[in-house]
Amino acid sequence: MESPLEILDQAEAELLAMDLDDSVNGLPRREFMFRSLVAAAAGMFGARSLGAETPQHYLDSAAGVWQTMQPPAQQQQTAVPLGNGEAPALQFMPYPAGTGALMAKLLRERGATAFTRSTHVIEPWVGAVPTDPETLAFLPAHRIAALIRARRLTSRRITDIYIERLERYNPTLNCVVTLMKESARAEADAMDAELRAGKYRGPLHGVPYGLKDLFATKNAPTSWGSADFKDQAYDYDAEIVVRLREAGAVLLAKLSTGLFAQNDWWYGGRTNNPWNTNIGSSGSSAGPGSATAAGLVAFSIGTETQGSIVSPAIRNGISALRPTYGRVSRHGGMVLSWSQDRVGPMCRTLEDCAMVFSVLHGVDEKDPSTVTTPFRFNRALPLAGLRVGVDANAPKELVDRLKALGLKPRDIGARPTVAGMAGGGLNVEYAAAFDSYVQRKAKEFGLDLNAMPERANNNAPFGNTPPARPAGVEQGQPNPMAPADWNPRFVGGRTIRAFDFVNNQRRRLMLVQAWGTFMKDLDAFIASPNADIAPNAQTGHPCAVLPYKFDVPQFGGAPRANDSTPAPTYKAQPICAVITGNLYNDDLILSLGHQFQKVTDFHSRRPAL
Numbered sequence: 001m002e003s004p005l006e007i008l009d010q011a012e013a014e015l016l017a018m019d020l021d022d023s024v025n026g027l028p029r030r031e032f033m034f035r036s037l038v039a040a041a042a043g044m045f046g047a048r049s050l051g052a053e054t055p056q057h058y059l060d061s062a063a064g065v066w067q068t069m070q071p072p073a074q075q076q077q078t079a080v081p082l083g084n085g086e087a088p089a090l091q092f093m094p095y096p097a098g099t100g101a102l103m104a105k106l107l108r109e110r111g112a113t114a115f116t117r118s119t120h121v122i123e124p125w126v127g128a129v130p131t132d133p134e135t136l137a138f139l140p141a142h143r144i145a146a147l148i149r150a151r152r153l154t155s156r157r158i159t160d161i162y163i164e165r166l167e168r169y170n171p172t173l174n175c176v177v178t179l180m181k182e183s184a185r186a187e188a189d190a191m192d193a194e195l196r197a198g199k200y201r202g203p204l205h206g207v208p209y210g211l212k213d214l215f216a217t218k219n220a221p222t223s224w225g226s227a228d229f230k231d232q233a234y235d236y237d238a239e240i241v242v243r244l245r246e247a248g249a250v251l252l253a254k255l256s257t258g259l260f261a262q263n264d265w266w267y268g269g270r271t272n273n274p275w276n277t278n279i280g281s282s283g284s285s286a287g288p289g290s291a292t293a294a295g296l297v298a299f300s301i302g303t304e305t306q307g308s309i310v311s312p313a314i315r316n317g318i319s320a321l322r323p324t325y326g327r328v329s330r331h332g333g334m335v336l337s338w339s340q341d342r343v344g345p346m347c348r349t350l351e352d353c354a355m356v357f358s359v360l361h362g363v364d365e366k367d368p369s370t371v372t373t374p375f376r377f378n379r380a381l382p383l384a385g386l387r388v389g390v391d392a393n394a395p396k397e398l399v400d401r402l403k404a405l406g407l408k409p410r411d412i413g414a415r416p417t418v419a420g421m422a423g424g425g426l427n428v429e430y431a432a433a434f435d436s437y438v439q440r441k442a443k444e445f446g447l448d449l450n451a452m453p454e455r456a457n458n459n460a461p462f463g464n465t466p467p468a469r470p471a472g473v474e475q476g477q478p479n480p481m482a483p484a485d486w487n488p489r490f491v492g493g494r495t496i497r498a499f500d501f502v503n504n505q506r507r508r509l510m511l512v513q514a515w516g517t518f519m520k521d522l523d524a525f526i527a528s529p530n531a532d533i534a535p536n537a538q539t540g541h542p543c544a545v546l547p548y549k550f551d552v553p554q555f556g557g558a559p560r561a562n563d564s565t566p567a568p569t570y571k572a573q574p575i576c577a578v579i580t581g582n583l584y585n586d587d588l589i590l591s592l593g594h595q596f597q598k599v600t601d602f603h604s605r606r607p608a609l
Contacts, residue, residue, distance in 0.1 A: 084335050084433050091369055092339035094325045094540025094583055096516035099371060102584075106373060115372045120358035122146050122203045123379075129153065133161045137295040138606050141207055141352040144298050148206040151195060155188040155206025155250060158298070162208050162252055165296045169609055173294060175271045175287040177213045178220045178254040184208065187250045194248075203355050205248035210297040212288050213254040214261060216332035217241055224334045225259040225266035225284070228437070238332025239364050240301060240343055247359040252297055255287025260434070261308060261336050262489070273316055274607040275573035279555055282315035284308040288346045289316040294607060299347040299356055305336045306426065306537040307530075309344050310578065313545040314529055315555065317574030319593070319603055320346040321353040324584050325540030326371050328357075329364030337429040338369070340537050349603050350546055350593040351377070357586065373584045379598075381591040383407040388592070389525030395577045398548040398596065399526060405595055412525055415532060416514035421507045428501050431493030438490050449494065508538055515539045516583075524581045524589050532580055542581045544589040547574030547602035574602045 095102040106114040125146040130136050136144070136158060147153035163181055170176045191206035213223050216234035223230045241251065256271045258264050264271045264280035271286035273279050274294035281290040285302030289312030292300045302309045304322050313320035321344045328343040335341060345356035354377035362372045383405050389412035390399055399409060431438070442449050515535070519525075529545075536543065552572050581589035597603050 081436065082432075083436055087335075087338050087368065088432075092325065092540070094512060096513045099326075102371070102373070110374065114374050117362060117372075118358065118374075118376050120203050120355045120377060122149060122355065125150050125152060133164075134295065134606075137161050137165055138348070138604070139298075140349045140603075141209075141298040141347055142203065142349070142355050145203045145205070145207050145355065148191075148195070149200065149203075155191040155195075155208070156185065158206075159184050159188040159208045159250055159252065162297055165294075166253055166291070169274075169294055169296060172277060172609060173272050173274055173281075173290045173296075174269050175256050175281070175290040175294075175296070176253050177223055177256050177266070177268065177287070180220055180251060180253055183219050184250055184252045187245075191248050191250065201246070201248035202359070203247075204244065204359055206250060207248070207298050208250040208252045209244065209356075210253045210255040210288060210291050210300040211241065211251060212257050212285050212300070212302050214257050214303055214334040215241060215301075217251070217254065220254050222254070222334075223267065225257040225261070227267035228441075230267060234332070236332065239329040239366060240360055241332070243329075243359055244301075249359075253291070255291050255297075255300060257303075258283035258286055260490075261303065261305065261334065264312070273573075274609055275317060276553070276555075276568075276570045277609075278568050279570070280315075282312040285312045285346060289313055289318060292316070292346050292348065293318050294609060299345055299352050301356075301360075302344060302346045303330075303333060304342050304344065304537075305340045307533045309342070309346060310530075310533055310543065310545055313346055314576040314578075317547050317576060317602075317605075318346060318545070319348060319350045319353060319547070319597075320344060320545040321350070321357060321586060321590060322543050322545075323357065323361070323586050324373075324542040324581075326369045327361045327373065327542075327584070327586065329360075329367040329370050331364055331366035335433040337426055337433070339429065340426065349597055350544055350590045351379070351597075353544070354587065354590045354594075357590075361586075375587045377587050377594075378591040379594060381588070381595060383592070383595060386588075386592065387521060387523045389522050391525065391527035391531065393528040393531065394526040395529075395548050398577045401548075401596055401600070402592075405599070409526075410522070412522070412527075415527075415535060416511065416518050417535070418507045418511040418514060421504060421511060421538070425496075425501045425504050425508075427489065427493035428496050429493070430490050434490040435494075438494075449491070511535065512539050515541065519582045522582060523585055524579055524592060526577065526579055529576060529578045532578075536580065541583060542586045542589060544579045544581070544593045545576050546579070546593045546597060547605075548577045548596070548600075549575045550602055550605060551575050573607070574605055 093099045122142050122145050125143065129147060129152050136153070144153065144158055148155055163179070163184065166176055166179055188206060188208070194201070195205065211217070213225065215238035216222050216236060218235060218237055221230060222232050222234060224232070245251070256266050256268065259266055261284035264283040264286035271281045271290050273281045274290055280286065285304070285308050288300030288302040291297050293316035302312070302320070304310065309320050309322045323342055323344050325340070325342055330341050330343055333341070333343065343360065345353045345360070347353045347356065358375060358377070361375055363370045383402060384407070386407060388407055388409050390409040391412055403409065439449065550572055553570050553575060555570065579589045579593055
């Protein structure tokens, strides 16, 4: 490769051959060429002055001379401050051809009805009504809804049952951040009064639920799992809170999330799995997973960036929906990633998920990622005509039962990958979303964010000794509770080059397109439970979690060779599978899984607390 001086010599020779007259520009030929090359390099590579007061040179082509420009002393303006929620101008679109193409396709195939919300119709209650409070507490949400609709169960009674259970079992499970007794009872009484007056809001009328403590609520703090934010107050409600309230649902409690949506440790300690309380409930939708499995709420709302609905649903043995990216508003929720965050229901059955999702989904002007696409749950979905792929590692018990119900599965191989992807730029989005927090904590700790040392591992902030692991953290699990709630994962993304981030997004689009090709002849597929969480976090595909057998779980790995701590033992609990759908096939995968749940009872088992 030629050196800069060699390039300069070559350029000078070319100018000599052109018989350039020095008097044209008033500079010696070599100085003129040098400044020209510097100016060209600055334009090409984005070079800029070293300081605000450094003179800036430019070539006045009209006059043929070099000019010097001194910038005004006060030319710099203070940047607009950014908090956690302000979205970037760029928006992720999971549909390979873009959201505009998706809308045109829906309009062409279905007409305007494609954008009309369908109402979830609950089946009427048949038979005697249970009188035992625990039996009522563990009823699926859609059965509670049927009893309330028939006025055979009041919202106030089921609300009181859940409040009593939340108070009794929270010391064991540690899943409640804020119990909202007074407001919940007032909401329940209002729903009962409306029903007596003949006003019915729909299937969620009077049904009590719990909310992951990442969402703004006017009448309770929103802590994000962090002691730094445990008293954080908002003067508005998140969009999903508004939609659920307008649908008649009763908010019981703000439920725990791992620190800044990481794992199952929050400032109050670890949230536990009700089936096996010697292990955490996984995260970061730790509280929703635990409370729903323990019969402390009728349903709950979780969020996922990369596994935070799927993982706790599997850990706690419940049903859940991680929806297609963009189908539910995130407005009023803590941001980890504008291009990956999703909101979804965590329930006892997939029909519960469908009932809740029918209220949640659809465009919200406050969240520019949102779209409205058709959603119609089908309790009698015929399986014979479905195009469902099955991976060699798919749970045999689930596949065999679906085949017995008429499914004709197709064998599938490995899913697409794109070499060179580095997490989709997730660390960059983390860092941007929490920039104001990171800068504040850096000042508290006296840290220079421009001179951060390399870290030996992801749990040690800035190369320091890793903090002591709190009692009860499982072997091999990260300790997110770093000193003073400092979370080092928000720092690494600050040093990634914009060039690399953009190229990674280009490769991400290639992954989206590759998955579009892979799924073009499939409605859904079944693989091993955790096989596709990470790539589908990048592509936006939906998945449904459902229990498919009852057995002793295999959580965690074997102890390390130098670790004398015995491996924990577990009791039997529901074991879950995952059905991954094509984009916007949320209704289909819920309907498919529902056919399995109609003929099995794994979803109705209760933990012994």
